[in-house]
Amino acid sequence: MPxxxxxxxxxxxxxxxxxxxxxxxxxxxxxxxxxxxxxDHIAGLGADAIWISPFFTSPMKDFGYDVxxxxxxxxxxxxxxxxDALVGRAHDLGLRVMIDLVLSHTSDQHPWFRESRKDRTNPxxxxxxxxxxxxxxxxxxxxxxxxGGPAWQWDGRRRQYYLHNFLTSQPDLNFHCPDVQEALxxxxxxxxxxxxxxxxxxxxxxxxxDRYLRDxxxxxxxxxxxxxxxxxxxxxxxxxLFDKNQPENLEFLKKFRAVLNPYGAAAVGEVGxxxxxxxxxxxxxxxxxxxxxxxxxxxxxxxxxTARLLxxxxxxxxxxxxxxxxxxxxxxxxxxxxxxxxxxxxxxxxAYTVLLMCLRGSVCLYQGEELGLPEADVAYEDLQDPYGIExxxxxxxxDGCRTPMVWExxxxxxxxxxxxxAWLPVAGAHLARAVSAQAGRTGSMLEHYRxxxxxxxxxxxxxxxxxxxxxxxxxxxxxxxxxxxxxxxxFNLGEVPADMPLPEGKWxxxxxxxxxxxxxxxxxxxxxxxxxxxxxx
Numbered sequence: 431m432p433x434x435x436x437x438x439x440x441x442x443x444x445x446x447x448x449x450x451x452x453x454x455x456x457x458x459x460x461x462x463x464x465x466x467x468x469x470d471h472i473a474g475l476g477a478d479a480i481w482i483s484p485f486f487t488s489p490m491k492d493f494g495y496d497v498x499x500x501x502x503x504x505x506x507x508x509x510x511x512x513x514d515a516l517v518g519r520a521h522d523l524g525l526r527v528m529i530d531l532v533l534s535h536t537s538d539q540h541p542w543f544r545e546s547r548k549d550r551t552n553p554x555x556x557x558x559x560x561x562x563x564x565x566x567x568x569x570x571x572x573x574x575x576x577x578g579g580p581a582w583q584w585d586g587r588r589r590q591y592y593l594h595n596f597l598t599s600q601p602d603l604n605f606h607c608p609d610v611q612e613a614l615x616x617x618x619x620x621x622x623x624x625x626x627x628x629x630x631x632x633x634x635x636x637x638x639x640d641r642y643l644r645d646x647x648x649x650x651x652x653x654x655x656x657x658x659x660x661x662x663x664x665x666x667x668x669x670x671l672f673d674k675n676q677p678e679n680l681e682f683l684k685k686f687r688a689v690l691n692p693y694g695a696a697a698v699g700e701v702g703x704x705x706x707x708x709x710x711x712x713x714x715x716x717x718x719x720x721x722x723x724x725x726x727x728x729x730x731x732x733x734x735x736t737a738r739l740l741x742x743x744x745x746x747x748x749x750x751x752x753x754x755x756x757x758x759x760x761x762x763x764x765x766x767x768x769x770x771x772x773x774x775x776x777x778x779x780x781a782y783t784v785l786l787m788c789l790r791g792s793v794c795l796y797q798g799e800e801l802g803l804p805e806a807d808v809a810y811e812d813l814q815d816p817y818g819i820e821x822x823x824x825x826x827x828x829d830g831c832r833t834p835m836v837w838e839x840x841x842x843x844x845x846x847x848x849x850x851x852a853w854l855p856v857a858g859a860h861l862a863r864a865v866s867a868q869a870g871r872t873g874s875m876l877e878h879y880r881x882x883x884x885x886x887x888x889x890x891x892x893x894x895x896x897x898x899x900x901x902x903x904x905x906x907x908x909x910x911x912x913x914x915x916x917x918x919x920x921f922n923l924g925e926v927p928a929d930m931p932l933p934e935g936k937w938x939x940x941x942x943x944x945x946x947x948x949x950x951x952x953x954x955x956x957x958x959x960x961x962x963x964x965x966x967x
Contacts (some may be wrong), residue, residue, distance in 0.1 A: 438696035440893025453847035476883030479526035526627035558594035634699030638739035640672035712751030737907035790897035802875035806857035922956035
């Protein structure tokens with residue numbers, strides 16, 4: 431791929447959950463060779479890059495987000511040679527490759543942790559967050575795990591507690607230790623030398639905890655929300671001032687960016703915070719010396735993205751840091767698919783797709799989103815996700831968005847595998863939306879996504895141009911894109927027709943291939959889920 435340090439700006443990144451994309455060896459689990467075989471689909475969609483969720487060596491307690499070797503491929507997914515072949519094929523197709531780095535914690539099976547827990551004097555004794563109990567033997571403070579229960583686990587060998595923000599088998603690394611930071615930067619260098627083009631950084635704001643381990647204050651009920659944890663989770667009862675979001679993280683991100691720069695690589699960070707997500711995103715992406723992009727949860731939360739929410743989000747983001755660069759997503763491997771989460775009809779889903787392609791920032795699409803897949807209904811006996819098992823049935827976990835990709839409508843497992851059964855069941859309702867059923871069919875969701883991505887590529891100001899603050903009026907929202915307001919974008923995100931004012935100047939309609947409507951007689955009336963796109967003459 432040509433050296434281009436700005437390739438990420440405005441890019442459309444396609445997320446692949448490797449367990450569920452394509453099985454090449456018949457074991458019912460997706461793998462790297464399977465991904466390589468399906469890269470033509472992603473290139474044909476018009477994406478600029480892929481992001482592959484973790485495929486590193488792991489005991490798979492959290493399906494790869496518990497890493498036991500950062501520099502090798504789990505045999506379940508293949509080999510390093512398979513990964514190199516994947517990168518080569520992707521680059522041949524013009525696709526950049528980003529991989530998912532989980533730096534905040536490891537598996538308890540990682541050699542670093544095995545050594546750290548032996549005693550308090552070994553060379554890696556301070557590589558993890560260890561703390562003495564309170565005099566009564568209880569945990570050092572009131573911090574909670576996002577997966578439920580206390581964030582501290584007792585270890586009898588060291589007679590100390592260790593911190594785990596997620597599963598007890600995912601101990602948190604101690605970023606206050608310089609050797610830890612350098613070891614993780616070496617991990618990044620290892621993969622950059624294998625020609626990856628960047629990283630998605632899991633839980634980027636969890637890297638550093640308060641060195642004094644101070645208690646988090648309670649959060650009043652009226653200020654709680656369920657943007658990053660379900661409402662049944664007591665994690666929402668605290669204001670997370672000390673277990674994450676520490677200012678020292680900025681210095682590590684500067685070191686990380688310095689590693690990326692010589693390679694022309696980019697990073698997008700996941701900011702998980704229910705109260706300060708946009709503020710943290712602004713801190714982490716501003717100034718040009720930290721990560722290039724972050725995605726907050728404003729468009730991943732349960733509440734539907736309304737005109738007012740869109741307007742408020744951009745207003746708050748602009749106030750925090752005008753030069754911050756977001757990466758927007760509606761769906762990913764951790765949330766209910768947005769078609770189901772927001773109760774969208776096909777017309778509504780099409781409107782939201784075009785809206786996403788018109789926003790300032792980069793874009794992440796999650797596998798199957800281009801097919802309009804709804805959330806799969808996974809029975810309790812088929813659940814794999816420990817998060818869902820913990821909080822069932824009020825929260826059913828993340829398996830419903832992780833079921834296998836459907837390629838063929840006439841295959842019992844949707845063309846995903848020749849196995850008797852897949853690691854998660856293929857949803858029967860998904861088969862009618864398989865790639866084979868939609869490819870080349872006028873009006874299908876897949877062809878709509880292809881057209882929407884092509885439209886974004888055809889109008890560079892949508893990728894990198896300026897954007898006015900969105901103006902909301904009821905369910906309708908409008909904004910201008912481009913340094914001189916070259917493109918007018920208006921959307922009705924509701925079921926009631928909306929009248930909208932037209933901008934001054936001379937304009938001609940664009941986007942007819944997407945279903946955009948044309949103003950009639952100098953007036954713009956948008957029916958339910960309609961949108962208008964015009965370019966300045």
